[in-house]
Amino acid sequence: AQSVTQLDSQVPVFEEAPVELRCNYSSSVSVYLFWYVQYPNQGLQLLLKYLSGSTLVKGINGFEAEFNKSQTSFHLRKPSVHISDTAEYFCAVSESWGAQKLVFGQGTRLTINP
Amino acid sequence: DSGVTQTPKHLITATGQRVTLRCSPRSGDLSVYWYQQSLDQGLQFLIQYYNGEERAKGNILERFSAQQFPDLHSELNLSSLELGDSALYFCASSLQGDGNIQYFGAGTRLSVL
Numbered sequence: 001a002q003s004v005t006q007l008d009s010q011v012p013v014f015e016e017a018p019v020e021l022r023c024n025y026s027s028s029v030s031v032y033l034f035w036y037v038q039y040p041n042q043g044l045q046l047l048l049k050y051l052s053g054s055t056l057v058k059g060i061n062g063f064e065a066e067f068n069k070s071q072t073s074f075h076l077r078k079p080s081v082h083i084s085d086t087a088e089y090f091c092a093v094s095e096s097w098g099a100q101k102l103v104f105g106q107g108t109r110l111t112i113n114p
Numbered sequence: 115d116s117g118v119t120q121t122p123k124h125l126i127t128a129t130g131q132r133v134t135l136r137c138s139p140r141s142g143d144l145s146v147y148w149y150q151q152s153l154d155q156g157l158q159f160l161i162q163y164y165n166g167e168e169r170a171k172g173n174i175l176e177r178f179s180a181q182q183f184p185d186l187h188s189e190l191n192l193s194s195l196e197l198g199d200s201a202l203y204f205c206a207s208s209l210q211g212d213g214n215i216q217y218f219g220a221g222t223r224l225s226v227l
Contacts, residue, residue: 032214043116043204044218090157100214101147101170102206104157 002027002093006105013081014113021076021108023091030096033074035065038088038107047089050074051096061085086112117141120205120219128227132193135222139186139207145169146188147208147216148180152201163188164210195226 007022025031032051036044048059055067065076074091088109092102117140127133139146148160159172163182174180177195182188192199202223206216 034215036218043220044206045116046215046217049215094214096214100145100208101159101162101172102149102157102214102216103159106156 002031002095002103004091004093004103004105006089006091006108008108009106010109010111012111012113015083016080018079019077019081019085019110021089021091021110023074023076023105025072025074025091025093027072027093027095029098031093032096033065033067034092034094034102035059035063035074035076036090036092036104037061038090040087044090047076081110081112083112083114085110116217116219118205118207118217118219120203120222122222123220124223124225126225126227127195129195129197131195131226132191133195133224135190135192135203135205135224137188137190137205137207137219139188139205140209140217143207143209143217144186145208145210146182146186147206148174148188148190149204149206149218150201151204151221157204160190192224197226200224200226 003026005024013019035047050067058064088107091105119138144165147162160174162170180190202221204221206218208216
């Protein structure tokens with residue numbers, strides 16, 4: 001079985017500052033990794049994904065994440081945040097073979113202060 | 115817009131009642147997934163259907179059931195509702211062999227009073 005731990009439940013950041021949202025996962029099999037964003041009163045939007053290949057993946061809205069197999073991490077980064085990035089961010093994992101359900105972390109609430 | 119449509123957006127009902135949530139997947143997607151988002155449990159996988167057949171089951175209560183119809187839309191039926199069933203219910207769809215990239219609908223917010 002897989003599990004995901006998002007190490008910070010809340011991250012406050014000033015506008016235009018860099019941010020890193022941390023995600024660690026546990027799995028005995030090969031996995032796919034995802035970051036989703038949930039804006040207030042909206043559904044989940046895919047930010048980026050790691051399926052295979054380059055460990056640095058780029059997503060929408062200037063976000064990127066790096067897959068680190070040895071540390072079982074998939075941290076999300078953005079070099080300069082904007083007020084509009086205020087949202088809840090979810091890290092998720094699924095098996096690359098077999099069961100395709102997503103297992104989510106508890107979420108990190110990113111708050112951007114002016 | 116993800117292309118996944120969920121209706122209704124909001125549902126308010128009483129304990130003991132039964133409700134049906136509906137999901138239309140993206141055009142061409144054969145898999146439909148249901149998730150529940152609550153404050154205490156977070157986002158939890160409930161059930162997956164692939165081309166009309168149940169593919170995987172998560173922590174879905176016996177009071178809950180789902181099906182996927184020949185036109186690929188899916189319904190989640192919740193019966194004998196309890197206060198604790200109040201949550202946001204999401205549907206997602208994916209294309210088989212696409213790295214399991216799931217696209218989510220806007221959700222149905224269920225309030226059980």
